[in-house]
Amino acid sequence: xxxxxxxxxxxxxxxxxxxxxxxxxxxxxxxxxxxxxxxxxxxxxxxxxxxxxxxxxxxxxxxxxxxxxxxxxxxxxxxxxxxxxxxxxxxxxxxxxxxxxxxxxxxxxxxxxxxxxxxxxxxxxxxxxxxxxxxxxxxxxxxxxxxxxxxxxxxxxxxxxxxxxxxxxxxxxxxxxxxxxx
Amino acid sequence: xxxxxxxxxxxxxxxxxxxxxxxxxxxxxxxxxxxxxxxxxxxxxxxxxxxxxxxxxxxxxxxxxxxxxxxxxxxxxxxxxxxxxxxxxxxxxxxxxxxxxxxxxxxxxxxxxxxxxxxxxxxxxxxxxxxxxxxxxxxxxxxxxxxxxxxxxxxxxxxxxxxxxxx
Numbered sequence: 001x002x003x004x005x006x007x008x009x010x011x012x013x014x015x016x017x018x019x020x021x022x023x024x025x026x027x028x029x030x031x032x033x034x035x036x037x038x039x040x041x042x043x044x045x046x047x048x049x050x051x052x053x054x055x056x057x058x059x060x061x062x063x064x065x066x067x068x069x070x071x072x073x074x075x076x077x078x079x080x081x082x083x084x085x086x087x088x089x090x091x092x093x094x095x096x097x098x099x100x101x102x103x104x105x106x107x108x109x110x111x112x113x114x115x116x117x118x119x120x121x122x123x124x125x126x127x128x129x130x131x132x133x134x135x136x137x138x139x140x141x142x143x144x145x146x147x148x149x150x151x152x153x154x155x156x157x158x159x160x161x162x163x164x165x166x167x168x169x170x171x172x173x174x175x176x177x178x179x180x181x182x
Numbered sequence: 183x184x185x186x187x188x189x190x191x192x193x194x195x196x197x198x199x200x201x202x203x204x205x206x207x208x209x210x211x212x213x214x215x216x217x218x219x220x221x222x223x224x225x226x227x228x229x230x231x232x233x234x235x236x237x238x239x240x241x242x243x244x245x246x247x248x249x250x251x252x253x254x255x256x257x258x259x260x261x262x263x264x265x266x267x268x269x270x271x272x273x274x275x276x277x278x279x280x281x282x283x284x285x286x287x288x289x290x291x292x293x294x295x296x297x298x299x300x301x302x303x304x305x306x307x308x309x310x311x312x313x314x315x316x317x318x319x320x321x322x323x324x325x326x327x328x329x330x331x332x333x334x335x336x337x338x339x340x341x342x343x344x345x346x347x348x349x
């Protein structure tokens with residue numbers, strides 16, 4: 001069953017269709033949530049709340065709009081609200097969520113972990129609006145247009161934020177980028 | 183195309199978000215400008231780096247089960263709320279509406295009486311006795327008249343007057 005059919009069935013109250021939609025998007029939703037909240041349990045909890053909200057408000061979803069943009073609009077708003085409530089996002093929390101390096105780990109794996117940490121820190125240091133567009137466009141693969149719909153802004157605003165975000169990331173990750181430059 | 187303009191569009195170019203016409207213009211510029219060409223390569227490498235170093239999370243195996251429980255709970259709560267709302271619709275609202283109508287009628291009758299006596303007074307200034315009668319009846323002014331003759335109240339008032347005692 002393709003997504004359009006699933007959505008129509010879901011709007012008619014078909015729980016099985018809803019389950020298939022959940023299974024399709026649950027990992028992406030949790031990923032975006034994790035990138036914002038930096039805690040897997042909180043990201044899963046947020047994902048549960050979002051899907052519950054979607055299920056209970058079938059009336060407000062218009063099939064003409066893409067389901068993914070509708071869903072991720074709720075996801076982003078939910079994450080930003082949670083962040084604002086908690087005023088989360090310190091580097092100490094980032095360290096807590098990272099696996100502790102052990103002496104047994106091979107050098108390459110350690111280097112990889114270090115790089116992951118650096119990329120994470122670089123993204124986390126971006127202003128909220130720039131971080132959001134990076135997560136949606138670069139991580140989740142949303143087009144500029146879909147990202148603009150999710151964030152309720154113009155395509156040129158998305159382009160501008162991405163440009164500034166990438167300029168910042170380039171400076172912070174300069175050494176690692178130059179190594180891998182094509 | 184100038185380098186400054188190209189650099190501003192490099193990010194969108196690398197992300198494949200430009201129109202065909204713009205893509206051709208920028209490709210041509212990148213082929214002829216080493217500095218802009220290098221910049222585009224750096225941006226491309228950055229995109230690759232971000233994708234490769236992204237931490238991917240998977241939902242826990244019981245994600246759907248937990249969600250389903252929450253849905254059932256929410257639907258149960260919704261039913262309780264719907265029942266309460268229905269009861270309110272059936273009893274409280276009609277009762278309130280009836281009370282409003284009754285109070286409205288009462289106020290209307292009182293106001294109507296007052297307006298009637300005022301109009302009667304204005305139209306017939308000589309028929310003060312009629313107006314007086316109406317006022318007495320509606321406002322019970324007869325209670326302010328003197329005591330009836332040979333009543334206990336009259337005798338008492340008489341005694342007070344004789345002995346100059348305060349009433």
